[in-house]
Amino acid sequence: MNVSKNYQICTETVMDTSDPKILFxxxxxxxxxxxxxxxxxxxxxxxxxxxxxRLENKIRQIKAKSKDxxxxxxxxxxxxxxxxxxLHKIVVEYNLKPLVFHVDAGWNSEIAVxxxxxxxxxxxxxxxxxxxxxxxxxxxxxxMFKSGVPHLDVPQDMAFIGILYRxxxxxxxxxxxxxxxxxxxxxxxxxxxxxxxxxMTQVKDILKRYNNYKLKSYPFSSIYxxxxxxxxxxxxxxxxxxxxxxxxxKDAIDELKTIYGWKPYSQKHFESRFTRFFEGYWxxxxxxxxxxxxxxxxxxxxxxxxxxxxxxxxxxxxxxxTVANNEFSYIAKKLDIKTDELLNYxxxxxxxxxxxxxxxxxxDIGEKIxxxxxxxxxxxxx
Numbered sequence: 520m521n522v523s524k525n526y527q528i529c530t531e532t533v534m535d536t537s538d539p540k541i542l543f544x545x546x547x548x549x550x551x552x553x554x555x556x557x558x559x560x561x562x563x564x565x566x567x568x569x570x571x572x573r574l575e576n577k578i579r580q581i582k583a584k585s586k587d588x589x590x591x592x593x594x595x596x597x598x599x600x601x602x603x604x605x606l607h608k609i610v611v612e613y614n615l616k617p618l619v620f621h622v623d624a625g626w627n628s629e630i631a632v633x634x635x636x637x638x639x640x641x642x643x644x645x646x647x648x649x650x651x652x653x654x655x656x657x658x659x660x661x662x663m664f665k666s667g668v669p670h671l672d673v674p675q676d677m678a679f680i681g682i683l684y685r686x687x688x689x690x691x692x693x694x695x696x697x698x699x700x701x702x703x704x705x706x707x708x709x710x711x712x713x714x715x716x717x718x719m720t721q722v723k724d725i726l727k728r729y730n731n732y733k734l735k736s737y738p739f740s741s742i743y744x745x746x747x748x749x750x751x752x753x754x755x756x757x758x759x760x761x762x763x764x765x766x767x768x769k770d771a772i773d774e775l776k777t778i779y780g781w782k783p784y785s786q787k788h789f790e791s792r793f794t795r796f797f798e799g800y801w802x803x804x805x806x807x808x809x810x811x812x813x814x815x816x817x818x819x820x821x822x823x824x825x826x827x828x829x830x831x832x833x834x835x836x837x838x839x840x841t842v843a844n845n846e847f848s849y850i851a852k853k854l855d856i857k858t859d860e861l862l863n864y865x866x867x868x869x870x871x872x873x874x875x876x877x878x879x880x881x882x883d884i885g886e887k888i889x890x891x892x893x894x895x896x897x898x899x900x901x
Contacts, residue, residue: 591615620649628792661856675794688749707813714877718879721876805865
């Protein structure tokens with residue numbers, strides 16, 4: 520396989536050379552396509568023998584571990600499709616008693632709030648909400664903008680992980696249900712675009728350079744805490760039930776709409792106003808990468824959309840010009856900066872994770888170990 524120097528698009532997916540590490544074989548098939556068929560598909564729980572039976576066995580184990588407790592598990596509900604459908608399935612079909620937890624990082628869309636309320640009300644569940652200190656997350660967010668790197672969603676992502684894991688630990692809940700899934704997320708975006716959010720060496724370097732505000736209560740989460748302490752010392756398991764279910768995106772949306780009056784989003788992860796701006800506008804405009812490429816390619820590989828339909832979708836921007844301009848003004852106002860300052864961050868020289876202190880080599884070693892021992896690799900699907 521050779522690295523493509525000129526523009527090229529995978530003949531099987533819509534991944535292209537906007538991913539600088541993409542490789543192609545002689546048939547024009549990308550390394551993403553080949554990796555899915557060689558490593559992901561053979562290990563997909565849904566495609567192994569008796570996935571329904573194995574899921575039911577797992578549910579029984581979860582209930583046994585939580586015997587005599589108020590909750591069987593904890594589930595982070597964002598209002599997005601994955602977490603919403605997962606909650607619906609595990610309560611309605613498997614009778615689990617989840618502690619439904621929501622982390623409010625200040626960027627909830629109106630649709631997300633609507634969807635969360637509709638689900639918990641209809642299912643007669645209590646909702647626990649943790650609100651992150653806005654001044655802290657705002658200043659963390661501004662530091663990321665000032666750094667010039669593409670992975671601007673780190674403050675929000677880390678808050679979700681850190682708070683959820685700490686809550687599970689505090690209340691001695693041994694199972695965390697996660698909506699990550701192979702069906703819609705089997706292809707990861709390039710590492711230069713979405714770098715490891717739990718690299719605390721990098722986070723500390725960026726905050727030291729670009730932030731003067733003390734983050735006293737922010738829930739930082741290192742790779743050691745999330746992958747080692749939680750798993751091996753606290754014996755808390757992260758389980759992804761959607762990998763055992765025939766999870767078809769369109770069917771799931773229709774089911775949630777019919778039962779709960781759930782409202783869909785124009786793109787995956789758009790339940791957050793910031794993520795909508797970041798993935799729908801900032802990344803394509805500043806870094807030339809469209810997150811829809813890995814999202815649509817995942818759907819192609821799991822037979823949910825044709826490659827031709829995916830190519831057609833990519834002809835239009837994720838956010839039209841009017842919406843993008845409104846979001847640009849909204850983000851600037853929310854962060855208490857002028858639009859000119861935000862524009863300056865958009866136009867400043869590009870920076871990437873390697874421009875700051877990082878533990879990339881350690882993460883690479885750790886990933887190889889986790890793949891070998893637990894078949895866990897980078898990305899929320901696995």
